[in-house]
Amino acid sequence: MDKREFKDKVYEELAKITKSMANPHRLEIIELLAQGDFSVEQIAEHTNLPVANASQHLQVLKVAQLVDINRQGNFIYYRLANSNVFKAWKALRELGVERIATIEKLVKDFRQSKFKFESVTIEELLQKLESGKVTILDVRPQTEFNKGHIANAISIPIDELKERMKELPKRTEIIAYCRGPFCVYADEAVAILNKAGYKATRLEEGFPDWQIQELPVEVSLN
Amino acid sequence: MDKREFKDKVYEELAKITKSMANPHRLEIIELLAQGDFSVEQIAEHTNLPVANASQHLQVLKVAQLVDINRQGNFIYYRLANSNVFKAWKALRELGVERIATIEKLVKDFRQSKFKFESVTIEELLQKLESGKVTILDVRPQTEFNKGHIANAISIPIDELKERMKELPKRTEIIAYCRGPFCVYADEAVAILNKAGYKATRLEEGFPDWQIQELPVEVSLN
């Protein structure tokens, strides 16, 4: 094998992996699976895809070895194959957010149209945790919280927040988080809480970003 | 704009960026541009593409805002738009190297078919630098060395190594590096040097990996 042939094969392989990510639905699936494992049906519902279609995209990811499966009864659960998959997604996300004004604008327009809040980065949250009392609020669905969450976070899914917000302290600062920077549950939570007189801010990033940095988490052993 | 519409647009934009990278030639171009800027002709030559073809791939990268241009006389020089582009490439590369046994195998087969040497990681090199004397040898073409290189590295392009190796110390350990883990100049250098009685090893990663970690470099101001 000569040098050119070798190179061609290396880049060919890398391109295969990159292609397996290069689709809006598959990027969304990867982001979702960063929260934990999900069945095909659940993935289809979350991403608004017909099941057969979701399944096809999952096959593409499986062939590229970005996801693993785990059969339980009639259900097949998909999960990310390893943490490098999330790292690659994160790098692409950061490239996107920095480079494409469109995305920034989309995010801002959407957030500002309903709410207009500042957010706190993971680093800033760590500083706050060191210097004083902060309540961390996880507003993702209960099942995602159960799969893994930031250590000491309180779980109140966004749908239950209105009835259950009395469980939260009125005085201490509340940082709400969800799946990632594009997830709007945290924005909704901040809107609800601030209106009711709480002191709430959203975390810019999501649980997987926290976890990948090896910060303290509580995960289910399943 | 409702939630689903917002999500669709975000992932659509991210997929556009990802697609712009999802091609073997474009991945190779990105890796090359991580060394510095190059004209279309140079890029075409390095990647073994017809000029018109290279130009088309560069347009794709330009539209996605992964590269910038800089006209000088008749030549147009392309460069990476910012360090996040290299970070994304690096994340994909690491995902690839870890996940796809094929690539590992390709790299090993190719290296072992001609040479079979161990390599040193950036971290290991840093330790060596702390604990004793090491000569760092840059075997990339002179122009790439001039654009930027590891601080205190000596430049001897691989083509000139046989005649010029007497410039190198026989006693101290030599670490040779080039463009990145898929670049084989460093392997060739190690083979030549060890045969001649030098103590040489290759650096696993390349100059851009060193630079992105904000380790000491010498760069041209151009």
Next chain:
DNA sequence: AAACTATTCAATAAATTTATTGAATAGTTT
């Protein structure tokens, strides 16, 4: 074993990406 359920498969048409070729363009040098 039959009925059921979640998922995958297969076929197809439409959309997108790619390589190839030759011409056009934007700037430089004479």
Next chain:
DNA sequence: AAACTATTCAATAAATTTATTGAATAGTTT
């Protein structure tokens, strides 16, 4: 201004990716 050079553009055919639909499959429950 004419000749020249590097790069881009435009058109096209071939290859690949995608969504859609209905059927098939692998396993579970009755």
